Amino acid sequence: NAGVTQTPKFQVLKTGQSMTLQCAQDMNHEYMSWYRQDPGMGLRLIHYSVGAGITDQGEVPNGYNVSRSTTEDFPLRLLSAAPSQTSVYFCASSYSAGLKREKLFFGSGTQLSVL
Amino acid sequence: GEDVEQSLFLSVREGDSSVINCTYTDSSSTYLYWYKQEPGAGLQLLTYIFSNMDMKQDQRLTVLLNKKDKHLSLRIADTQTGDSAIYFCAENRPSGATNKLIFGTGTLLAVQP
Numbered sequence: 001n002a003g004v005t006q007t008p009k010f011q012v013l014k015t016g017q018s019m020t021l022q023c024a025q026d027m028n029h030e031y032m033s034w035y036r037q038d039p040g041m042g043l044r045l046i047h048y049s050v051g052a053g054i055t056d057q058g059e060v061p062n063g064y065n066v067s068r069s070t071t072e073d074f075p076l077r078l079l080s081a082a083p084s085q086t087s088v089y090f091c092a093s094s095y096s097a098g099l100k101r102e103k104l105f106f107g108s109g110t111q112l113s114v115l
Numbered sequence: 116g117e118d119v120e121q122s123l124f125l126s127v128r129e130g131d132s133s134v135i136n137c138t139y140t141d142s143s144s145t146y147l148y149w150y151k152q153e154p155g156a157g158l159q160l161l162t163y164i165f166s167n168m169d170m171k172q173d174q175r176l177t178v179l180l181n182k183k184d185k186h187l188s189l190r191i192a193d194t195q196t197g198d199s200a201i202y203f204c205a206e207n208r209p210s211g212a213t214n215k216l217i218f219g220t221g222t223l224l225a226v227q228p
Contacts, residue, residue: 004157035218040123042203043158043218058215090157103148104216106157 002026006091006107013081013114021076021110023091029105031094032074033058034066036087037109043090049074081114088112119206119219126225133191135222137204140185144206145214147180149189152201152221161189161202191224199226 007022025032033048035058045058049068063085065077074093078085088111092104118140127133139147145166150158164171164178164187171178177190187204204219 033216040220042119042121042220045215045217048215059217092157103160103163104150104158106159108155108157 004091004093004105004107006089006110008110009108010111011113013078013112015082015114017081018077018079019081021078021089021091021112023074023076023107024072025074025091025093025105026072027093027095027105028071029093030071030096032068033092033104034064034074034076035090035092036060036085037090038087046076046089083114086112086114119204119217121202121204121219121222123220124223124225126227127194128227129194129196131194133189133194133198133224133226135189135191135202135204135224137187137189137219138185139187139204139206139217139219141206141208141217142182142185144208146207147178147187148205148207148216149176149178149187150203150205150218152203154200158203194224194226196226196228199224 004025034046035043037043044060047066049055055066088109090109091107094104120138148163149161151161152158162173175192179188201221201223203221207214208217
Protein backbone atom coordinates (compact mmCIF):
# COMPACT_ATOMS: atom_id res chain seq x y z
CA ASN A 1 0.00 0.00 0.00
CA ALA A 2 1.80 3.14 -1.22
CA GLY A 3 -0.24 5.65 0.84
CA VAL A 4 0.48 9.25 -0.17
CA THR A 5 3.16 9.64 -2.84
CA GLN A 6 4.79 12.96 -3.60
CA THR A 7 7.16 13.72 -6.45
CA PRO A 8 9.75 15.07 -6.82
CA LYS A 9 11.55 14.86 -3.46
CA PHE A 10 13.86 17.76 -4.30
CA GLN A 11 13.62 20.58 -6.83
CA VAL A 12 15.60 23.72 -7.59
CA LEU A 13 13.95 26.43 -9.68
CA LYS A 14 14.94 29.83 -10.97
CA THR A 15 12.73 32.80 -10.22
CA GLY A 16 9.89 32.96 -12.73
CA GLN A 17 9.95 29.29 -13.69
CA SER A 18 6.83 27.18 -13.37
CA MET A 19 6.45 23.66 -12.11
CA THR A 20 3.95 21.16 -10.74
CA LEU A 21 4.34 19.20 -7.54
CA GLN A 22 2.59 15.87 -7.85
CA CYS A 23 0.57 14.14 -5.15
CA ALA A 24 -1.24 10.83 -5.46
CA GLN A 25 -3.00 8.64 -2.90
CA ASP A 26 -4.29 5.10 -3.36
CA MET A 27 -6.56 4.94 -0.31
CA ASN A 28 -9.70 6.37 -1.97
CA HIS A 29 -9.50 9.36 0.35
CA GLU A 30 -12.05 12.12 -0.10
CA TYR A 31 -9.96 14.91 1.42
CA MET A 32 -6.59 16.07 0.11
CA SER A 33 -4.53 19.10 1.03
CA TRP A 34 -1.23 20.88 0.53
CA TYR A 35 0.84 22.42 3.32
CA ARG A 36 4.10 24.28 3.32
CA GLN A 37 6.51 24.01 6.23
CA ASP A 38 8.82 26.89 7.11
CA PRO A 39 11.12 27.18 10.14
CA GLY A 40 9.38 28.72 13.14
CA MET A 41 6.04 28.87 11.31
CA GLY A 42 4.86 25.29 11.46
CA LEU A 43 2.68 23.97 8.67
CA ARG A 44 0.44 26.37 6.80
CA LEU A 45 -2.45 25.21 4.65
CA ILE A 46 -2.17 26.27 1.00
CA HIS A 47 -5.17 24.64 -0.71
CA TYR A 48 -7.44 21.72 0.01
CA SER A 49 -10.03 19.59 -1.73
CA VAL A 50 -13.04 17.76 -0.31
CA GLY A 51 -13.61 15.66 -3.44
CA ALA A 52 -13.02 15.44 -7.18
CA GLY A 53 -13.87 18.74 -8.83
CA ILE A 54 -13.94 20.69 -5.54
CA THR A 55 -11.07 22.82 -4.27
CA ASP A 56 -10.76 25.69 -1.82
CA GLN A 57 -8.15 28.07 -0.48
CA GLY A 58 -6.29 27.64 2.77
CA GLU A 59 -4.25 30.17 4.75
CA VAL A 60 -1.58 30.98 2.14
CA PRO A 61 -2.99 30.33 -1.37
CA ASN A 62 -1.33 33.18 -3.30
CA GLY A 63 1.07 32.03 -6.01
CA TYR A 64 -0.33 28.48 -6.10
CA ASN A 65 -3.02 26.75 -8.15
CA VAL A 66 -4.59 23.34 -7.65
CA SER A 67 -7.06 21.09 -9.41
CA ARG A 68 -8.74 17.79 -8.50
CA SER A 69 -9.83 16.00 -11.64
CA THR A 70 -9.65 12.56 -10.05
CA THR A 71 -10.00 11.25 -6.49
CA GLU A 72 -6.41 10.01 -6.53
CA ASP A 73 -4.45 13.07 -7.71
CA PHE A 74 -4.07 16.59 -6.35
CA PRO A 75 -1.26 18.48 -8.11
CA LEU A 76 0.05 21.83 -6.87
CA ARG A 77 1.17 24.32 -9.52
CA LEU A 78 3.57 27.19 -9.13
CA LEU A 79 2.97 29.44 -12.13
CA SER A 80 5.89 31.83 -11.59
CA ALA A 81 8.17 30.73 -8.78
CA ALA A 82 9.47 33.29 -6.28
CA PRO A 83 12.21 32.95 -3.63
CA SER A 84 9.49 33.31 -0.95
CA GLN A 85 8.18 29.95 -2.12
CA THR A 86 11.33 28.17 -0.99
CA SER A 87 9.96 25.68 1.51
CA VAL A 88 9.18 22.05 2.21
CA TYR A 89 5.81 21.07 0.78
CA PHE A 90 3.64 18.29 2.18
CA CYS A 91 0.60 16.69 0.66
CA ALA A 92 -1.85 15.08 3.09
CA SER A 93 -5.07 13.15 2.72
CA SER A 94 -7.88 11.87 4.89
CA TYR A 95 -10.78 9.52 4.42
CA SER A 96 -13.48 12.12 4.95
CA ALA A 97 -13.72 15.86 4.48
CA GLY A 98 -15.01 16.31 7.99
CA LEU A 99 -11.64 15.24 9.37
CA LYS A 100 -12.79 14.80 12.95
CA ARG A 101 -11.16 11.66 14.31
CA GLU A 102 -9.71 10.53 11.01
CA LYS A 103 -6.04 11.18 10.86
CA LEU A 104 -4.25 12.93 8.07
CA PHE A 105 -1.85 10.75 6.11
CA PHE A 106 1.19 12.72 5.00
CA GLY A 107 3.51 12.27 2.08
CA SER A 108 7.26 12.41 2.66
CA GLY A 109 7.58 15.98 1.38
CA THR A 110 9.12 17.95 -1.49
CA GLN A 111 12.01 20.27 -0.70
CA LEU A 112 11.82 23.22 -3.11
CA SER A 113 14.46 25.92 -3.50
CA VAL A 114 13.81 28.98 -5.68
CA LEU A 115 16.93 30.93 -6.58
CA GLY B 116 -0.49 28.38 11.51
CA GLU B 117 -3.05 30.99 12.34
CA ASP B 118 -2.02 31.73 15.94
CA VAL B 119 -1.70 28.18 17.18
CA GLU B 120 1.37 28.69 19.29
CA GLN B 121 3.99 26.41 20.75
CA SER B 122 7.40 26.93 22.29
CA LEU B 123 10.12 26.18 19.74
CA PHE B 124 12.46 23.93 21.71
CA LEU B 125 12.52 21.55 24.68
CA SER B 126 15.48 19.56 25.97
CA VAL B 127 15.11 16.70 28.46
CA ARG B 128 17.20 13.81 29.75
CA GLU B 129 16.37 10.24 28.87
CA GLY B 130 13.97 8.77 31.44
CA ASP B 131 12.52 12.15 32.47
CA SER B 132 9.02 13.33 31.55
CA SER B 133 8.52 15.83 28.73
CA VAL B 134 5.68 18.34 28.63
CA ILE B 135 4.96 20.15 25.37
CA ASN B 136 2.46 23.00 25.47
CA CYS B 137 0.17 24.52 22.86
CA THR B 138 -2.25 27.43 22.80
CA TYR B 139 -4.96 27.37 20.17
CA THR B 140 -7.45 30.00 19.09
CA ASP B 141 -10.84 28.69 18.02
CA SER B 142 -13.13 27.61 20.83
CA SER B 143 -15.39 25.87 18.29
CA SER B 144 -12.66 23.42 17.27
CA THR B 145 -14.02 19.95 17.90
CA TYR B 146 -10.85 17.88 17.87
CA LEU B 147 -7.28 18.68 18.84
CA TYR B 148 -4.34 16.61 17.73
CA TRP B 149 -0.68 15.91 18.37
CA TYR B 150 1.49 14.96 15.40
CA LYS B 151 5.13 13.82 15.41
CA GLN B 152 7.64 14.57 12.66
CA GLU B 153 10.91 12.66 12.55
CA PRO B 154 13.84 14.05 10.51
CA GLY B 155 13.25 14.00 6.75
CA ALA B 156 9.75 12.55 7.08
CA GLY B 157 6.15 13.64 6.96
CA LEU B 158 3.96 13.99 10.03
CA GLN B 159 2.35 11.08 11.81
CA LEU B 160 -0.63 11.29 14.13
CA LEU B 161 0.28 10.48 17.75
CA THR B 162 -3.01 11.06 19.50
CA TYR B 163 -6.09 13.27 19.54
CA ILE B 164 -8.63 14.53 22.05
CA PHE B 165 -12.24 15.50 21.61
CA SER B 166 -13.07 18.97 22.85
CA ASN B 167 -15.48 17.78 25.56
CA MET B 168 -12.73 15.80 27.29
CA ASP B 169 -10.22 17.09 29.84
CA MET B 170 -7.67 14.32 29.63
CA LYS B 171 -6.74 11.36 27.50
CA GLN B 172 -4.08 8.77 28.29
CA ASP B 173 -2.50 6.45 25.75
CA GLN B 174 0.40 4.38 27.10
CA ARG B 175 3.25 6.86 27.75
CA LEU B 176 1.28 9.79 26.36
CA THR B 177 -1.09 12.00 28.36
CA VAL B 178 -3.02 14.81 26.72
CA LEU B 179 -4.52 17.54 28.89
CA LEU B 180 -7.05 20.04 27.56
CA ASN B 181 -8.06 23.28 29.27
CA LYS B 182 -10.86 24.51 27.07
CA LYS B 183 -11.41 27.70 29.05
CA ASP B 184 -7.81 28.82 28.47
CA LYS B 185 -7.58 27.11 25.03
CA HIS B 186 -4.50 25.28 26.25
CA LEU B 187 -3.41 21.82 25.19
CA SER B 188 -0.45 19.86 26.51
CA LEU B 189 1.27 16.58 25.70
CA ARG B 190 3.14 14.75 28.42
CA ILE B 191 5.53 11.96 27.44
CA ALA B 192 6.49 9.74 30.38
CA ASP B 193 9.89 8.03 30.52
CA THR B 194 11.15 9.94 27.49
CA GLN B 195 13.43 7.92 25.20
CA THR B 196 16.00 9.04 22.61
CA GLY B 197 13.61 7.74 19.94
CA ASP B 198 11.13 10.41 21.04
CA SER B 199 13.46 13.12 19.67
CA ALA B 200 11.42 14.81 16.93
CA ILE B 201 9.31 17.88 16.18
CA TYR B 202 5.86 17.78 17.77
CA PHE B 203 2.96 19.71 16.28
CA CYS B 204 -0.38 20.42 17.86
CA ALA B 205 -3.30 21.02 15.51
CA GLU B 206 -6.89 22.12 15.82
CA ASN B 207 -9.79 20.96 13.66
CA ARG B 208 -11.29 24.36 12.86
CA PRO B 209 -14.78 24.56 11.29
CA SER B 210 -14.74 26.22 7.88
CA GLY B 211 -18.05 26.41 6.09
CA ALA B 212 -19.30 22.93 5.28
CA THR B 213 -16.04 21.27 6.22
CA ASN B 214 -13.11 21.63 8.57
CA LYS B 215 -9.53 22.79 8.24
CA LEU B 216 -6.67 21.35 10.20
CA ILE B 217 -4.54 24.26 11.45
CA PHE B 218 -1.11 23.40 12.81
CA GLY B 219 1.01 25.06 15.43
CA THR B 220 4.59 26.17 14.93
CA GLY B 221 6.07 22.91 16.20
CA THR B 222 8.26 22.10 19.22
CA LEU B 223 11.61 20.42 18.70
CA LEU B 224 12.13 17.86 21.48
CA ALA B 225 15.76 16.90 22.06
CA VAL B 226 16.34 13.92 24.36
CA GLN B 227 19.82 13.72 25.89
CA PRO B 228 21.12 10.22 26.74
